[in-house]
Amino acid sequence: MLEKNVGDNVSSTVPLQWSTYDIFNRPIHLKQSTFNDHIMDENQRREFLGEENTLKSIIESPRFICQDKEYSTREHYIDMCDLPELSGVYGVTIIVDHQYSPGDVVTAFAFKNIKKQINSTGGIIYDSRKTDERSSSPV
Numbered sequence: 001m002l003e004k005n006v007g008d009n010v011s012s013t014v015p016l017q018w019s020t021y022d023i024f025n026r027p028i029h030l031k032q033s034t035f036n037d038h039i040m041d042e043n044q045r046r047e048f049l050g051e052e053n054t055l056k057s058i059i060e061s062p063r064f065i066c067q068d069k070e071y072s073t074r075e076h077y078i079d080m081c082d083l084p085e086l087s088g089v090y091g092v093t094i095i096v097d098h099q100y101s102p103g104d105v106v107t108a109f110a111f112k113n114i115k116k117q118i119n120s121t122g123g124i125i126y127d128s129r130k131t132d133e134r135s136s137s138p139v
């Protein structure tokens with residue numbers, strides 16, 4: 001179990017599932033409580049059972065990053081991957097809130113229709129196939 005002091009905004013140390021950096025070199029973490037209590041239990045998303053590192057790899061190298069329609073500090077990290085619990089390849093969206101550093105994973109979910117999923121966001125801000133540049137900030 002990783003632990004990290006999340007800065008001046010939170011005085012205690014919180015247990016982390018993982019911590020990493022996205023393509024713009026921004027730190028992002030997934031708290032154990034978010035993964036266990038929100039993603040796995042509250043929303044009963046069993047497709048992510050044992051897939052913690054898959055979620056991490058999507059943050060590190062997503063196919064798309066899209067702006068959230070409602071929250072200006074949130075972004076959707078989107079990619080396709082094999083999810084054995086669902087017996088196939090699905091799209092995965094991980095929503096990260098960048099209001100503070102490190103960015104905080106808010107939720108994750110699987111989907112079938114990538115066009116519908118992207119159209120439900122505030123627009124693409126990063127497309128891995130349209131740029132090889134990895135700048136220090138989003139486009």
